[in-house]
Amino acid sequence: xxxxxxxxxxxxxxxxxxxxxxxxxxxxxxxxxxxxxxxxxxxxxxxxxxxxxxxxxxxxxxxxxxxxxxxxxxxxxxxxxxxxxxxxxxxxxxxxxxxxxxxxxxxxxxxxxxxxxxxxxxxxxxxxxxxxxxxxxxxxxxxxxxxxxxxxxxxxxxxxxxxxxxxxxxxxxxxxxxxxxxxxxxxxxxxxxxxxxxxxxxxxxxxxxxxxxxxxxxxxxxxxxxxxxxxxxxxxxxxxxxxxxxxxxxxxxxxxxxxxxxxxxxxxxxxxxxxxxxxxxxxxxxxxxxxxxxxxxxxxxxxxxxxxxxxxxxxxxxxxxxxxxxxxxxxxxxxxxxxxxxxxxxxxxxxxxxxxxxxxxxxxxxxxxxxxxxxxxxxxxxxxxxxxxxxxxxxxxxxxxxxxxxxxxxxxxxxxxxxxxxxxxxxxxxxxxxxxxxxxxxxxxxxxxxxxxxxxxxxxxxxxxxxxxxxxxxxxxxxxxxxxxxxxxxxxxxxxxxxxxxxxxxxxxxxxxxxxxxxxxxxxxxxxxxxxxxxxxxxxxxxxxxxxxxxxxxxxxxxxxxxxx
Amino acid sequence: xxxxxxxxxxxxxxxxxxxxxxxxxxxxxxxxxxxxxxxxxxxxxxxxxxxxxxxxxxxxxxxxxxxxxxxxxxxxxxxxxxxxxxxxxxxxxxxxxxxxxxxxxxxxxxxxxxxxxxxxxxxxxxxxxxxxxxxxxxxxxxxxxxxxxxxxxxxxxxxxxxxxxxxxxxxxxxxxxxxxx
Numbered sequence: 061x062x063x064x065x066x067x068x069x070x071x072x073x074x075x076x077x078x079x080x081x082x083x084x085x086x087x088x089x090x091x092x093x094x095x096x097x098x099x100x101x102x103x104x105x106x107x108x109x110x111x112x113x114x115x116x117x118x119x120x121x122x123x124x125x126x127x128x129x130x131x132x133x134x135x136x137x138x139x140x141x142x143x144x145x146x147x148x149x150x151x152x153x154x155x156x157x158x159x160x161x162x163x164x165x166x167x168x169x170x171x172x173x174x175x176x177x178x179x180x181x182x183x184x185x186x187x188x189x190x191x192x193x194x195x196x197x198x199x200x201x202x203x204x205x206x207x208x209x210x211x212x213x214x215x216x217x218x219x220x221x222x223x224x225x226x227x228x229x230x231x232x233x234x235x236x237x238x239x240x241x242x243x244x245x246x247x248x249x250x251x252x253x254x255x256x257x258x259x260x261x262x263x264x265x266x267x268x269x270x271x272x273x274x275x276x277x278x279x280x281x282x283x284x285x286x287x288x289x290x291x292x293x294x295x296x297x298x299x300x301x302x303x304x305x306x307x308x309x310x311x312x313x314x315x316x317x318x319x320x321x322x323x324x325x326x327x328x329x330x331x332x333x334x335x336x337x338x339x340x341x342x343x344x345x346x347x348x349x350x351x352x353x354x355x356x357x358x359x360x361x362x363x364x365x366x367x368x369x370x371x372x373x374x375x376x377x378x379x380x381x382x383x384x385x386x387x388x389x390x391x392x393x394x395x396x397x398x399x400x401x402x403x404x405x406x407x408x409x410x411x412x413x414x415x416x417x418x419x420x421x422x423x424x425x426x427x428x429x430x431x432x433x434x435x436x437x438x439x440x441x442x443x444x445x446x447x448x449x450x451x452x453x454x455x456x457x458x459x460x461x462x463x464x465x466x467x468x469x470x471x472x473x474x475x476x477x478x479x480x481x482x483x484x485x486x487x488x489x490x491x492x493x494x495x496x497x498x499x500x501x502x503x504x505x506x507x508x509x510x511x512x513x514x515x516x517x518x519x520x521x522x523x524x525x526x527x528x529x530x531x532x533x534x535x536x537x538x539x540x541x542x543x544x545x546x547x548x549x550x551x552x553x554x555x556x557x558x559x560x561x562x563x564x565x566x567x568x569x570x571x572x573x574x575x576x577x578x579x580x581x582x583x584x585x586x587x588x589x590x591x592x593x594x595x596x597x598x599x600x601x602x603x604x605x606x607x608x609x610x611x612x613x614x615x616x617x618x619x620x621x622x623x624x625x
Numbered sequence: 626x627x628x629x630x631x632x633x634x635x636x637x638x639x640x641x642x643x644x645x646x647x648x649x650x651x652x653x654x655x656x657x658x659x660x661x662x663x664x665x666x667x668x669x670x671x672x673x674x675x676x677x678x679x680x681x682x683x684x685x686x687x688x689x690x691x692x693x694x695x696x697x698x699x700x701x702x703x704x705x706x707x708x709x710x711x712x713x714x715x716x717x718x719x720x721x722x723x724x725x726x727x728x729x730x731x732x733x734x735x736x737x738x739x740x741x742x743x744x745x746x747x748x749x750x751x752x753x754x755x756x757x758x759x760x761x762x763x764x765x766x767x768x769x770x771x772x773x774x775x776x777x778x779x780x781x782x783x784x785x786x787x788x789x790x791x792x793x794x795x796x797x798x799x800x801x802x803x804x805x806x
Contacts, residue, residue: 200750282751518799
């Protein structure tokens with residue numbers, strides 16, 4: 061491919077053959093390292109939360125618990141993830157399209173704004189009068205700089221999206237690539253479209269709220285706040301979904317030489333995200349007064365579940381493409397030989413496949429069921445909700461990002477990953493712990509245990525309530541799972557920082573830790589019964605049957621309740 | 626060519642779709658359509674649905690309504706917390722519950738199998754109405770008054786737990802409903 065830029069130095073990575081723009085690489089590294097630092101902060105806060113909600117430990121006093129929970133929500137759900145996403149947005153178009161990064165100075169502004177913004181908000185929370193949770197529902201009020209920090213952070217993220225788009229424009233103008241954009245770049249582009257909508261919504265609600273906290277605006281309507289805030293709060297999770305699914309496709313290609321089963325299907329599924337995923341914000345408003353059922357059903361069904369359909373498609377095509385690649389390379393026996401002989405000890409692969417499984421079976425199924433208007437009445441604001449989104453955001457997004465990080469350390473930092481046996485174990489610790497945590501607290505949530513609650517024993521309360529006997533067990537098992545996940549997360553941070561600082565340099569003649577194998581089989585007959593990916597289809601049907609059964613179990617439970625009309 | 630991280634084949638838009646994908650999309654798409662129809666249909670075939678009745682109000686107006694309602698139907702003070710009145714409204718009547726930091730007021734006494742128009746609102750910040758052990762959950766916020774017609778189908782003592790974070794006393798916020806046979 062033609063290389064036309066003289067002004068930007070680059071190197072050709074020996075591992076991947078990718079042309080790495082050095083300016084972009086520096087910015088990718090800075091954003092990724094900041095991401096990992098914030099993951100450590102968010103994880104530490106998460107540990108304190110878990111150790112407080114573990115009934116036998118009950119570590120923190122109430123005020124510090126609510127403070128730690130506010131920190132955990134904002135840092136782990138927004139700061140870590142968005143810093144990492146910006147790193148991906150700078151890496152993907154520059155490396156895959158052999159292009160220089162647009163407007164590096166703007167990119168540095170992004171780094172500064174997001175860092176300063178996150179720091180200001182963190183200071184506001186730690187000062188103690190802004191323990192308002194991530195959602196900061198008005199008329200509960202935080203200190204003005206709590207909102208100001210979030211606004212600066214969001215402006216930084218918006219600039220990051222602009223730099224991504226600018227880079228695409230440069231690549232097009234300078235003809236650094238031919239044909240259509242690679243699927244990975246296309247997926248990132250979809251994520252930025254959703255991000256712009258998200259950040260605009262955040263600005264629309266947080267700027268007035270900031271002015272209100274300064275006394276310049278008299279009041280903010282609580283319903284308006286919730287509707288617009290969730291267009292920001294939930295949509296930001298849709299950026300994550302889009303980003304981590306893009307990473308699934310990418311790692312499937314890098315690790316197995318997998319090709320998307322059908323570019324047309326995968327790209328259409330991404331397009332459905334742009335069109336319909338945002339409607340999901342209304343999931344959070346299902347049990348709110350003043351909003352009609354028709355409006356709720358239209359939105360929370362993601363417009364007739366077309367965005368859910370897109371996720372179900374990705375959930376099949378990514379493992380399906382791995383199956384096809386494995387079969388073409390000779391692992392064509394039976395239904396699951398291709399799966400058994402996957403590199404389960406390679407953290408790049410295991411993180412990705414665990415992310416797919418946890419996102420689908422834990423985050424996905426529960427998400428679809430709890431977002432039914434009526435079923436939501438038995439789930440809303442119980443601890444089931446954090447159970448669900450730790451399945452999507454921690455088990456899904458964070459784990460996928462961890463897998464990509466293992467791949468990028470040798471490429472970007474030219475260092476080998478240290479402590480390989482521990483690195484092989486790490487995704488299993490994090491994913492396994494997170495799965496236990498999510499499933500157990502969803503059990504407690506099904507029994508009604510509230511989220512964001514310091515003392516479910518109601519000690520000393522005249523009107524206290526005693527939970528069913530299983531509750532304590534669910535909470536204990538769940539929080540033990542949470543602690544294991546934190547250990548897995550801490551190990552990740554240790555391995556990343558250790559590899560960057562102390563990893564062996566990548567030898568000049570090294571082959572990549574994972575590289576596309578030769579497409580040996582060509583077009584030879586694979587699969588069974590006319591299906592190229594029969595194993596994946598069987599697994600998808602297991603997910604489908606689980607979803608259908610769980611859906612009706614919830615309606616069965618719902619039907620036993622008081623009549624509500 | 627054709628990997629996720631390289632340009633797709635030139636004919637990507639016209640390539641045929643493999644059988645596994647077609648079958649899956651058909652199954653998944655049909656289920657999606659079913660879920661959409663079922664959620665609407667439950668409004669007719671189910672007995673547990675979100676009410677669509679809500680009014681704009683002010684915290685002062687609503688506080689007055691709760692006060693009048695309480696004065697009219699109070700039958701005794703609660704045994705567990707003598708500062709709280711127990712209110713026993715007649716079946717079919719309007720019932721007013723107020724959330725405030727950090728209490729659900731008043732305590733209600735209802736009859737099993739009878740319907741009540743339960744009004745819910747908040748007098749200050751956002752709060753949660755979480756009826757236990759039924760596990761029925763609604764949101765309450767100031768300035769909006771929602772009306773849900775409830776018919777208890779079990780008797781006993783029910784707790785209202787606040788499950789929307791409302792500040793440092795959130796975990797002390799409770800209410801109670803007695804349902805008589």
